[in-house]
Structures are given as C-alpha cells and as structure tokens.
Amino acid sequence: xxxxxxxxxxxxxxxxxxxxxxxxxxxxxxxxxxxxxxxxxxxxxxxxxxxxxxxxxxxxxxxxxxxxxxxxxxxxxxxxxxxxxxxxxxxxxxxxxxxxxxxxxxxxxxxxxxxxxxxxxxxxxxxxxxxxxxxxxxxxxxxxxxxxxxxxxxxxxxxxxxxxxxxxxxxxxxxxxxxxxxxxxxxxxxxxxxxxxxxxxxxxxxxxxxxxxxxxxxxxxxxxxxxxxxxxxxxxxxxxxxxxxxxxxxxxxxxxxxxxxxxxxxxxxxxxxxxxxxxxxxxxxxxxxxxxxxxxxxxxxxxxxxxxxxxxxxxxxxxxxxxxxxxxxxxxx
Amino acid sequence: xxxxxxxxxxxxxxxxxxxxxxxxxxxxxxxxxxxxxxxxxxxxxxxxxxxxxxxxxxxxxxxxxxxxxxxxxxxxxxxxxxxxxxxxxxxxxxxxxxxxxxxxxxxxxxxxxxxxxxxxxxxxxxxxxxxxxxxxxxxxxxxxxxxxxxxxxxxxxxxxxxxxxxxxxxxxxxxxxxxxxxxxxxxxxxxxxxxxxxxxxxxxxxxxxxxxxxxxxxxxxxxxxxxxxxxxxxxxxxxxxxxxxxxxxxxxxxxxxxxxxxxxxxxxxxxxxxxxxxxxxxxxxxx
Numbered sequence: 001x002x003x004x005x006x007x008x009x010x011x012x013x014x015x016x017x018x019x020x021x022x023x024x025x026x027x028x029x030x031x032x033x034x035x036x037x038x039x040x041x042x043x044x045x046x047x048x049x050x051x052x053x054x055x056x057x058x059x060x061x062x063x064x065x066x067x068x069x070x071x072x073x074x075x076x077x078x079x080x081x082x083x084x085x086x087x088x089x090x091x092x093x094x095x096x097x098x099x100x101x102x103x104x105x106x107x108x109x110x111x112x113x114x115x116x117x118x119x120x121x122x123x124x125x126x127x128x129x130x131x132x133x134x135x136x137x138x139x140x141x142x143x144x145x146x147x148x149x150x151x152x153x154x155x156x157x158x159x160x161x162x163x164x165x166x167x168x169x170x171x172x173x174x175x176x177x178x179x180x181x182x183x184x185x186x187x188x189x190x191x192x193x194x195x196x197x198x199x200x201x202x203x204x205x206x207x208x209x210x211x212x213x214x215x216x217x218x219x220x221x222x223x224x225x226x227x228x229x230x231x232x233x234x235x236x237x238x239x240x241x242x243x244x245x246x247x248x249x250x251x252x253x254x255x256x257x258x259x260x261x262x263x264x265x266x267x268x269x270x271x272x273x274x275x276x277x278x279x280x281x282x283x284x285x286x287x288x289x290x291x292x293x294x295x296x297x298x299x300x301x302x303x304x305x306x307x308x309x310x311x312x313x314x315x316x317x318x319x320x321x322x323x324x325x326x327x328x329x330x331x332x333x
Numbered sequence: 334x335x336x337x338x339x340x341x342x343x344x345x346x347x348x349x350x351x352x353x354x355x356x357x358x359x360x361x362x363x364x365x366x367x368x369x370x371x372x373x374x375x376x377x378x379x380x381x382x383x384x385x386x387x388x389x390x391x392x393x394x395x396x397x398x399x400x401x402x403x404x405x406x407x408x409x410x411x412x413x414x415x416x417x418x419x420x421x422x423x424x425x426x427x428x429x430x431x432x433x434x435x436x437x438x439x440x441x442x443x444x445x446x447x448x449x450x451x452x453x454x455x456x457x458x459x460x461x462x463x464x465x466x467x468x469x470x471x472x473x474x475x476x477x478x479x480x481x482x483x484x485x486x487x488x489x490x491x492x493x494x495x496x497x498x499x500x501x502x503x504x505x506x507x508x509x510x511x512x513x514x515x516x517x518x519x520x521x522x523x524x525x526x527x528x529x530x531x532x533x534x535x536x537x538x539x540x541x542x543x544x545x546x547x548x549x550x551x552x553x554x555x556x557x558x559x560x561x562x563x564x565x566x567x568x569x570x571x572x573x574x575x576x577x578x579x580x581x582x583x584x585x586x587x588x589x590x591x592x593x594x595x596x597x598x599x600x601x602x603x604x605x606x607x608x609x610x611x612x613x614x615x616x617x618x619x620x
Contacts, residue, residue, distance in 0.1 A: 064519055091521030103512030108534050108616075118520045167520070 003076055004037030005207045006175055010070035011035070011060050013053075017279060028279045030056045032231035033070070035305070038224075040174075043201065043208040045222030045239060047215060047254070051278050053231040054211045058177045061209060062096055063087060074175065092122045095168035099180040101160035105152040111163045112138070112148030118170040137166040140203075141196060158189035162196065169200065177209045182217060194221055215258040219243050224311070227251045230278055230286040233305055237312035247314040249291045285317065293318060358610040361603035368600055372420040379413040384568045392586045403588045405579065414570050415592055421565055422552055422572040423600075425486050429551045432490025434544050437497025442528050444498065445505035455502070459495035467492055468557065475563040485555070485564060492554060493547040500543060504536040538612040545608030549601030556597070572597050 013031040018024070031053040038044045046054050059065050061072055063079040072079045074094065080086035095118075098104040105114055112134055119130040138148055141162040152160055161181060168176060178197070182190040194217055201208060212218050218225060218239070225242050227235040227250065235248040246252045253269040273290040282289050288298035297317050305315040354362070371378065380401075381387075387399070387408040395403040395411070402411040440459075444452040474488055505528065508514045513535075517527050556573020558564030560580075565571040572593040579590030 062519065064515075085523075088521040088523060091519060096516075096519050098512055098516060100512055104516040106513045106517070106531050106535065109531075117517070117522075121520055121522045121526065164516075 005040040005075065006061065006209070007037040007073045008057075008061055008070070009035050009073070011057065011067045011072070012069035013056050013060055013065065014068050026279060029231050029281070030278055031060060031067075034228075034231070034233055035070075036226055036233065036236060038175075038207055038209060040207055041201075041205045042224065043210050043222045045218035045225040046209060046211045046228060047213060047218050047225060048228035049213060051230075052228040053278070054213075054228055055179050057228070058096070058179050058209060058211050062094055062177050063090070064096070089122070092118070092171040093173050094175040094177070095171075095173045097161075097164055097168055097176060097178040097181045100184055101157065101164045102152055104164050105160060107152050110149050110151055111143075111155070114152075115148070115163060115166045115170060118167060122171055124171060133170065137170055140169070140200065141166040156189075157185050158192055161185060161189075161193050165193075165196070165200070169204070172204070173206075175207045175209075177211070179211045180213070181210075183212065183214060190217065197221060215243070215254065227254065230281055232286065232302075232315065233313075234287065234315045235313070236305065237309075241312065247308065247312070247319045248316045249293055249318070250287050253292075285315075355610065358606055361606040364599060364603040365607065368419055368423060368596075371416055372423045375416050375420045379416045381410040381413045383409075383413055383417045383570065385409065385413070392582070394586075395588050395592075402592055403586065405586070405589045406582060411589060411592055414575060415572075415596065418570045418572045418575050418593055419596060421482070421569060422555065422597075424482075425489055425555050425565075425571070426548055426551045428486040429489030429492060430544055430548050432487070433492055433494040433547060434497055434540065436490065437494035438501045438533070438540060440494070441498040441501025441503075442505055442532075444502045445509070446524055446528070452502070455498060459498050462491070462495040467554065471554070471558060472561070472563060475558070480563055480566050482565070482569070485558075489551050489555065492551055493543075496543050496547070497540060500539055501536065504539060505532050508532045508535060534615070538615050541608050541612055541615070545605045548604045549597075552597055552601060 011031050011034045012029065015028045015030055016025050017028050018026070034053075034057055036044065046057060048054050056065070060067050063072065063082055066082050074090070080090060105111075115137055116130055116134045119125075119133060124130065124133070134148065135145065138145060143159060143162055143166065147155065147159060147163070152163070155163065165181075181197070182193050185193060197208070197210075198221055200206065208221075210218060210221055222239045224237065225239045226233045227242075227248065229250050235242065235246065235251045242251065243255055246255045249269075253271050256267070256269045269292065271290045282299075284300050285291070285294070285298040285302055288294040291298065295317070301317070303315045303317045305313045307313045308319050387404060387410070389408070390397075390400060390404050391408040392406055393400055393404045393408075395401060397403075400410050400412065402415065404410055405414070440455045444455040470491075471488055475484070478484055509518075509532075514527055514532055517531050518524075522530075552572065555564055555571060556576055559571055559574035560577030565574045567574070575593040576590050576597075579586075579593070582589050
C-alpha cells in the first residue's frame, strides 16, 4: 500500500474549562488519541454525535489549531505550526468547507471577489489568469457568471455553499476538510451539493475528510468511515461494510437509528443513559454507561482500537474477545 | 440548472444604477464641500486682511456695504475672520478626528489580535483616558509646552481614541469568532489582510458613526480651549476663539459670536447627516 496523503497519529486536544466565576478549571479532552490515515483520492467520513470531537479533529488535521500531543503528516511531512508563514503557504494545498456558508463569506464583497481571494493571497499567476480561473471555478460548481456580481445575502443556501466550494478549490488543493457542509441545507439541496462534491472529487482526484452526523450522506460520499465517541475513534472501516455489519455497540446503535427507505426495520437499539458530556467522561470505556452489553472490564479499562479484520478496526473489549476466540477457533480447525 | 440560464442584463443594470442621494444629504455634502473650498481659498476670497482694523467702523452691524457681516470691537471684518477661522477649525477637527480614529482602531486591532498582555495594556490606557477629564489633560500639556497649531492638532488627536479602540477591539473579536474572518485566515491570508480588507470594511459603519460623533466634540473642545486662552492664539483665529471673544459683546454686538456659532452648528450637523447616510450606503445588505 502506498503511503496515505494525510496521516494522523495520536492527536490529543485539551481545552481548559472553568465552571462559574470562581470555579476550578477543568481540562476537557475534546480529542483523545485519534489515529487514522486518508489515502489519496479517498474520502474518509467522520461521524459521531455533538461533542464527540469531530469538528475539533477536522481543525487539528488542517492545522487550524495546534494539537497538545500527536502529529499530522501531509504528503509525509509534518504540518508547520499554526499562523507561521509556511503554514499560510501550505493553505494552498488544503482547504476547509464550513457548515454555515453565509458565515464563511464576507457579506460586503461580491462572490467573484471572494472566489478570487485565495488566488490573490497566494499570488497565483497574473490578473488575467485569475479572472479566467474565477470564471472556470464558477462554472465547475455550476454557478452562472452573473452570480459573481452578487453579494452573499442575495444567494440561496445551496448557491452560497457552492461559492464556498469554488473558493476552496481555487488554488487546486489536494485535501479538503468538509465540516458538516450540508447540515444547514435542506434535503434536496443537500443532494445537489453532495453530488457536486462527488463529481469534483472524481474529476480533481481530491482527498477529503467529510465530517457529518448524517449517516446517509456519509455513506453516499465516503469510501471509509470513522466513528467517534467522546474524542476517540471507536470504529474505522470500509463504508459499506461498516454500515452493513457494525461491530462496535455504539455504531450498531447509530446504524439502527438511521432510517432507510424501503428496508424492513430490524429492531432499533435505543441508547439509555445521559448523552455524553466531554467534561465528565466515565472511566474505562467511555461508552460503558450507555452500552447494552457492557461488562465488568469495560468500567476499568479503555479498549484500544485494534484491527479485527482487513480494513476494519474496532475499539471494544467484546469484539476483541470474539475475534480472539475466532482466531483461536481458526487455529484449532 | 435554473440559475445557469439567467440573463446577463441583471449584472449590467446593477453596475450602472447610481445611488440616489436624499436632498438633505446632498445639502449637507454641498455645505461641507463649500466649507472646504472656503478653507482652502481663504486668502483669495477674504475681503480684508485678518488683522486689518477699521477703527472708524467698530462694532458696526452686519449688512453694510463695506462689512457684510459687520465688524468686531477692534473694527476687524467678521467675514474675513470667519473665513480664516473655518480654515483653522476644520484643519484641527479633521486632523484630530483622523488621528484619533487611526490610533484608536489600530490599538483596538492590536488588542484583538494579540489578546493577553497587549490587550490588557490597551484597555488600561483606554480606561485611564476615559477616567481623566480630557480638558485637564489638555490644559496640563498646553501649559507645559505652550500652544502651537501642530501641538494642538496632535493633542486633539488623542481625544476619543479610546472609543475607537474599544469598538474596534470588540467588533474584531466578535468577527474572528464569526465565520468569515476565520475562513479568510484558513485560506492562508496574513493578519494584515484579514484585518484591513475584511474586518475593517465590516466594522467601518460603526467607526464612521463614532467619527461623526467625535468631530463636533473636537470643534467644541477646541472652542473651549481657545476660550480659556490655551487654544488657538491671537492673531490666529478659530471658530471657538471667535465665540470666546465675541461673548463679551453678546448684548451689544451679537453677530460677532452668532456667525461662528452658526457655522459650528451647521458643519457638525452636516457631518452627522453625511455619516449617517454613509453608514447605510456602506452596508450592501441594507441597499
């Protein structure tokens, strides 16, 4: 296997939080030892509920924040430190798509000026080239030329997100982090933007990290999927396999809760207990208070992410046991 | 897709349409332009020399052929003195407003960008400035260094900077919290580009409003200092200076004081009107 374009190793990000004016400050581990790699031309979906650290992971992978521990390598080289001039130069190769396109656009500048901005920042070619490139970008995201003269508030949600996409693609980046890019759009527009992303990825050989809580969208766009729970990756694997046969109890619950049209409903796993609070993480496996099949060991030891099958890693004591048993059985047979 | 087929004519029309200027704003603009022209061409249009005395026509009422706006107690032509006063007062007011806006905004941006110690230092200076009556500060400086026009402009330039600093800091911090500033940052833009090209235009409306508030205050402050004898020194004259000295004759020759007072009122009103209109114009979402 060739080296992944982006490899993330043991990322940790801790925030200090203070309860009240005189409360003691407390460390919140938003991201707690995340490791994965993304191959060139591949989309890795990152799913999990609010507060699971998906967005923080995305920001760390892009180097928008410095991790407290761990490292991110891009093209085999570690990322330069945030806000240095090398870091700024590296932005031409990696870009981000935001959840709220209206917020991500400057409301005082017409769209064309904003799409052109990365070219101006990174001093790409000359005036003529930039103007031509803007027209090309607008076409590639299926926006008509006259939209370039308009202001962000005059556009629809889908048009705005496509404008943001055009801006992100201006410098021909290799890597795109999409942080919930369609969750603020309605369903028909979602499909439009997702299909555009898929087409562009194929055309430009883009590598993407697609962050979402919407399993249908993730399944549609991703080749591989990582499931996060309270700052840790609990399951990582091929998108189709993972959704068909989830191994981790949390993934099972997630998949069973996601509606699928036409399919006969299997029984739905309803998680009990409190939704996760990253500031008060339970000991052992973070999922054990809500896990239907937790046992004694889950309360004391956190399971590591281990490869249980080719291209499938799970962090659960149960699957570890099962797979150990399976390999033991295999050895006997 | 529907938006592909839109005709290009909408774009063309948009660029041609000229912004409509309300009549009141047009009058205000004309007034300020007229004041600027008067200030620039003072020597050419003033009928007399600024210190020229006509002792036979002392305290003559406005409306006579030799002195349209009358004369003061030394027989100096009020119109001439008014013209030169406008020059000095506008110089001080525009100069000081510009200086304080630039200093304040710059310090506010520095505070917002570096946070931590730099921010604390700027806020402490702002609090210090706000808690100290500016007139006392100005009196102390002028008493030590004597009064000269550059010093006066520089000193006035420190008036009101803390408001810009606070506004710029607060708005810049909230802008970096919002999407657009962080989006531009992650495009690889240097902080100077983020602040000057994106955050500054976005907060300009608020800054312009506070400039139109500071402008009249600077004129009034200068008037106050001149009245106390520490501002513009005779034989140089300013609007405040004229009001100050004309006050003694308010009963017998009110025109000495009323004409510069009217100019102060009209100019500050015009600046406020223009600022208000400009704020709306600068915001494309209100267009």
